Amino acid sequence: MKLLIIEDEQALRDNITHYFNDDGNICESCSSLLGAINKLSNYDYDCVLLDIGLPDGDGFAILEYLKAQMKNEAVLIISARNSLDDKLKGLNIGADDYLTKPFHLAELKARVVAIYRRKAFNSNNKLVFNEIAIDLLGRSVDVNQIPVTLTRKEYDMLLYFIANKGKVISKNALAEHLWGDEMDMHDNFDFIYTHIKNLRKKLLEATANDYLRSIYGIGYKFSPQ
Amino acid sequence: MKLSAHYSKASIIITISVLLVGAVVYFFAINYIADNQLNSDLTEEIGEVIEYVNFHGQLPKPVDFDEDQTSFVKTNQTYVPTRFFDTVYKNPKEKNPEAGRAIAGLISLKGQHYITTITVSRESTEDLLQIIGAITLALSIALLVILLITNRYILSGLWRPFYDTVNALKAFNISDSKRLHLKHNKVDEFNELNRVVETMASRVKSDYQHLKHFTENASHEMLTPLAVITAKLDTLIQDETLKPEQFEQINDIYSAASKLSRLNQSLLLLVKIENNLVDDAELLSLDGLISQKIRQFNELLLTKDINVIEHLEEKEITASKYLVDILLNNLFSNAIRHNTDHGQVIITLTANKFIFQNTGSENPLNDKRLFERFQKGQKSEGTGLGLTIVKNICNLYHWDIAYSHENAFHTFLITF
Numbered sequence: 001m002k003l004l005i006i007e008d009e010q011a012l013r014d015n016i017t018h019y020f021n022d023d024g025n026i027c028e029s030c031s032s033l034l035g036a037i038n039k040l041s042n043y044d045y046d047c048v049l050l051d052i053g054l055p056d057g058d059g060f061a062i063l064e065y066l067k068a069q070m071k072n073e074a075v076l077i078i079s080a081r082n083s084l085d086d087k088l089k090g091l092n093i094g095a096d097d098y099l100t101k102p103f104h105l106a107e108l109k110a111r112v113v114a115i116y117r118r119k120a121f122n123s124n125n126k127l128v129f130n131e132i133a134i135d136l137l138g139r140s141v142d143v144n145q146i147p148v149t150l151t152r153k154e155y156d157m158l159l160y161f162i163a164n165k166g167k168v169i170s171k172n173a174l175a176e177h178l179w180g181d182e183m184d185m186h187d188n189f190d191f192i193y194t195h196i197k198n199l200r201k202k203l204l205e206a207t208a209n210d211y212l213r214s215i216y217g218i219g220y221k222f223s224p225q
Numbered sequence: 226m227k228l229s230a231h232y233s234k235a236s237i238i239i240t241i242s243v244l245l246v247g248a249v250v251y252f253f254a255i256n257y258i259a260d261n262q263l264n265s266d267l268t269e270e271i272g273e274v275i276e277y278v279n280f281h282g283q284l285p286k287p288v289d290f291d292e293d294q295t296s297f298v299k300t301n302q303t304y305v306p307t308r309f310f311d312t313v314y315k316n317p318k319e320k321n322p323e324a325g326r327a328i329a330g331l332i333s334l335k336g337q338h339y340i341t342t343i344t345v346s347r348e349s350t351e352d353l354l355q356i357i358g359a360i361t362l363a364l365s366i367a368l369l370v371i372l373l374i375t376n377r378y379i380l381s382g383l384w385r386p387f388y389d390t391v392n393a394l395k396a397f398n399i400s401d402s403k404r405l406h407l408k409h410n411k412v413d414e415f416n417e418l419n420r421v422v423e424t425m426a427s428r429v430k431s432d433y434q435h436l437k438h439f440t441e442n443a444s445h446e447m448l449t450p451l452a453v454i455t456a457k458l459d460t461l462i463q464d465e466t467l468k469p470e471q472f473e474q475i476n477d478i479y480s481a482a483s484k485l486s487r488l489n490q491s492l493l494l495l496v497k498i499e500n501n502l503v504d505d506a507e508l509l510s511l512d513g514l515i516s517q518k519i520r521q522f523n524e525l526l527l528t529k530d531i532n533v534i535e536h537l538e539e540k541e542i543t544a545s546k547y548l549v550d551i552l553l554n555n556l557f558s559n560a561i562r563h564n565t566d567h568g569q570v571i572i573t574l575t576a577n578k579f580i581f582q583n584t585g586s587e588n589p590l591n592d593k594r595l596f597e598r599f600q601k602g603q604k605s606e607g608t609g610l611g612l613t614i615v616k617n618i619c620n621l622y623h624w625d626i627a628y629s630h631e632n633a634f635h636t637f638l639i640t641f
Contacts, residue, residue, distance in 0.1 A: 009449050015456035022463075080448040084505075084547065101452035102486050105459040153524070168462045172479045191528050216472040218462055218479075 001116055002044075005029040006036040006062065007051040007078065016049065019105045020112075023166070033057040037065055045073050047116050049108070050095070052079040052086065063093040074115040078103070104173035106164045113163040129162050130224065131208055143206035153178055154199040161212070161222035170219040196220060229384065233376040240372060244365045248358075255357060259350035260326070264309050267328035270343050271307070278334055297332070297339040305331040305340055314346045323348050386410035390419055397426060399433050400499050437496055444493045451489070454482045484608070491610035494551070495598075498617045505545045512537040512574055514546075518553045519572075522561065530567045531560075537574045542641065544622050552618045555611040556581050556637060562607065563635070571634070577641050582634040589630030596626075 003020055007013040008031045017027045028045075030036050033056045040048070040062070048066075052059035059077065066073055075095045079086055087098045096115040099108060117127070117136070127134040133142045139155060141148045150158065160177055161169070171189050178192070200212050213221045226234075270293060277285045284297050294314070307330040314325025327344040386408065393407055405426040407419040458479055462472070497503055519526075519533055526533060542549070560570050560583035568584035594600045596616040599609040615637075619626040625640040 009453060011453045012449070012456050015453075015460050018460060019456075078452075080445055080452075084503075101448040102455040102482070103452060105456055168465070170459065170462060170479055171476075172483050173459065176483075191524055194528065215462070215465065216467075216469045218472040218476050 001025045001046045001112075003027045003047050003049065003112070004036070004039060004043075004045045004073075005049045006033075006054070006059065007031065007049065008053075008055050009051075015105065016108065019109065019167075023109075031055075033059070033061060036062055040065065040071065040073070041069075044071070046120065047074045047076065047112055049112070050075055050077050052077055052081065052090070060089065060093060063090065063095055067094050072119070074112075074119045076108075076112055076115060078108075104170065104176065106160070106167060106169045106173045107177055109167075110160050110163040110177065114159075127159075127162065129165070132158075132162075132203070134159070134162075143203060143208045146206050148202055148206045150199065150202060151195075153195055154202070157195060157199055158203075161220070164222065166221070166223045168215050168219050168221045172219075174219065229376055229380040232380060233373060236372055236376065237369060240369060244368075248361060248365075251357070251361065252354070255354055259347075259353070260309075263326040263345060263347065263350070264328070267309065267326065267343055267345065270345075271328055271330050271341065274341060274343070275332060278332055282334070284334060284339070294344045296342045296344075298342070300331070300338050300340050302331070302340075303338060305329070307331075311347075312344055314344050314348075316346060324351060383412065386412055386415040387418075390415065390422060394422065399429060400501075402501070404430075437500065440492060441496050444489045444496070447485075447489055451482060451486050454478070455486075458482065488608045488610070491608050491614060494614060495610065495617060498548070498614070498621055501621070503545045503548055503621075505547065506543050507546060509542055509544060509546055509549060511540045511542050511549070511579070514549060514553060515572060515574060518557055522557045525561050526570070529561060529564060531564055531570055532568070533570045533572065535572045537572070538576060540574050540576060540579075540641075542622075548618045548621070552615050555615050558607070559583075559611060560585075560635075569634075579639040579641070581637040581639075584633055585635050587633065590628065590635065592628045592630075595628050 001020075003025055005013055005016050005020075005027060007016065007029065010031070013029050013031065017029055020027045028039060028043075030039055031054075033054045036050075036054075048062070050059045050062055059079075063075060066075065077087075077090045077095045077098045078101060079090075079098065080101045090098050096118070097111050099111060125135060125137040127136055131144050133145075134140070135142075141150055141155065141158065156178060157174070160174070171192055174192050175189060178195070196212065196214075200210070203212075204210060211222050211224065213223065215221050274285060274295065285295065307328065309326065309328050312325050312327045313322045315322050324347045325344045326347050327342055329340055329342045332339045332341045389410075390407055393405060397405055405423055407423055409419075410416060458475055461467075462475060467475075515535070515537060519535065560581065563585040564570070564583055565585060569582075570584075571580070571582040573580040573582075591600070596612050598613045600612075616626055619639060627638045627640075629636045629638070
């Protein structure tokens with residue numbers, strides 16, 4: 001996947017680039033509206049991460065540019081403004097998703113993977129990870145062709161883990177992913193433990209390999225090894 | 226006591242005293258004038274008597290001088306000063322003695338001295354005094370009545386602009402975007418007051434707006450650094466050579482950053498509600514939303530084995546779905562967070578009431594400060610803004626919210 005990260009905060013840009021690069025993606029980045037339009041006019045990308053508040057202008061201009069040029073990049077807006085209006089405006093002009101700062105890199109990755117999948121494999125709704133096959137439309141999971149029944153939360157979690165495979169995901173990131181912003185239940189991690197335990201048990205019972213590892217009480221890692 | 230009553234009281238006391246003093250002065254002045262008149266009449270009478278005596282050489286008969294009573298008393302004194310005095314006048318036609326005025330003087334007739342006394346009735350002057358007194362009294366009473374009526378009606382009419390201003394100030398809402406507008410009126414003083422009040426109100430409003438903008442901007446500016454912290458932590462934990470103690474430290478930073486971010490979101494939400502920026506009100510089925518929330522929170526309820534009892538009647542409200550969602554989220558989160566294991570949550574919805582009850586700590590919460598910002602239980606890990614947000618959402622839609630603690634249930638009652 002080839003990504004363009006448009007973000008004026010250097011520290012954040014570096015971390016995002018680093019996080020995505022590890023997975024074999026190609027990341028380019030720039031910090032201004034002008035630089036972004038320059039890059040977009042010369043190259044094609046699979047996905048664009050767009051910060052709305054840029055020093056030399058409004059990030060919405062990039063959405064307009066992409067639309068005018070009939071370019072097909074998937075766009076995920078990163079904004080420091082948690083405003084419903086901005087969100088609707090962005091989605092209306094052609095953004096695929098909207099993420100408010102601060103966010104976890106794992107969440108960003110999961111969202112980027114999801115919109116990329118939607119754009120790139122319109123016909124193919126199967127996501128395969130070794131012996132685990134997921135039907136994204138039917139929301140069903142097979143392990144070695146044996147169906148596994150997962151709850152909604154377990155299914156979400158599995159997708160989240162696969163999108164962030166090989167990465168340590170903090171409990172905080174998981175909690176926020178599962179419960180959303182509004183729940184105000186982020187300090188309660190007991191239920192995450194329960195969900196992880198159940199998901200792992202179900203996958204193991206369906207003869208999948210044990211991919212899930214707990215990392216020192218900080219979080220979990222889903223890795224092929 | 227009202228200003229007009231104060232004013233009436235003062236003006237009536239002053240009027241009555243002035244009238245009393247006036248009446249006394251009046252009485253003496255009229256008396257004095259009447260006496261003078263009588264004296265000059267009597268002087269004239271005695272002059273006539275002397276003339277008569279000199280002309281006729283004999284004392285006049287008493288009947289010669291109308292109703293005046295004249296008496297002559299022989300005396301050996303050669304000199305008696307002429308004097309006026311008050312006496313009793315006996316009218317021969319009437320039995321009752323009347324007040325009278327008399328003059329006494331010395332008359333000589335053929336070497337014999339007589340003390341001559343002429344007495345006249347004062348009745349006519351007394352009558353005059355009474356009539357004048359009665360008229361004065363009547364006028365005074367009329368004046369008092371008129372004063373009372375004037376004070377009551379005209380004064381209250383004069384003060385109307387003042388009460389208009391007071392009512393406008395009572396209805397003044399600092400977060401309202403409307404400018405305070407006071408009616409122009411005929412009284413300069415009240416116009417001056419209105420002008421000052423309007424200036425003050427607009428200054429207070431603009432200060433408040435600045436403060437709110439500051440809160441909003443500060444909150445927004447904090448989001449990017451928070452994003453950097455989170456991203457750095459997410460990157461840091463990828464390094465599996467870190468020691469467990471270091472992971473522990475990172476965990477705490479995660480919690481702090483997450484709390485800070487939630488605080489920030491809550492503050493921004495409050496600003497939004499207070500600024501009335503959430504205006505996507507629509508017709509919602511509240512019972513449907515509540516059932517949906519119960520399902521959403523089901524897993525969390527199960528982890529604490531909390532039993533939910535619901536009595537939901539159909540109820541439609543016009544409100545923003547976003548805000549009602551937050552309101553329910555906060556109530557549910559609190560009810561779960563502060564509940565005991567195997568506790569209970571009772572949700573009752575009727576046509577005009579929404580009652581949310583949960584078991585929890587045995588002590589009632591401080592219902593006066595409960596809805597204030599950053600008021601939270603000692604063990605609470607929340608932001609301390611949850612109930613403030615609930616209260617503000619209720620205020621926005623003019624719902625009444627009250628807290629009570631009875632039979633071990635913490636109860637939140639929202640009245641539509």
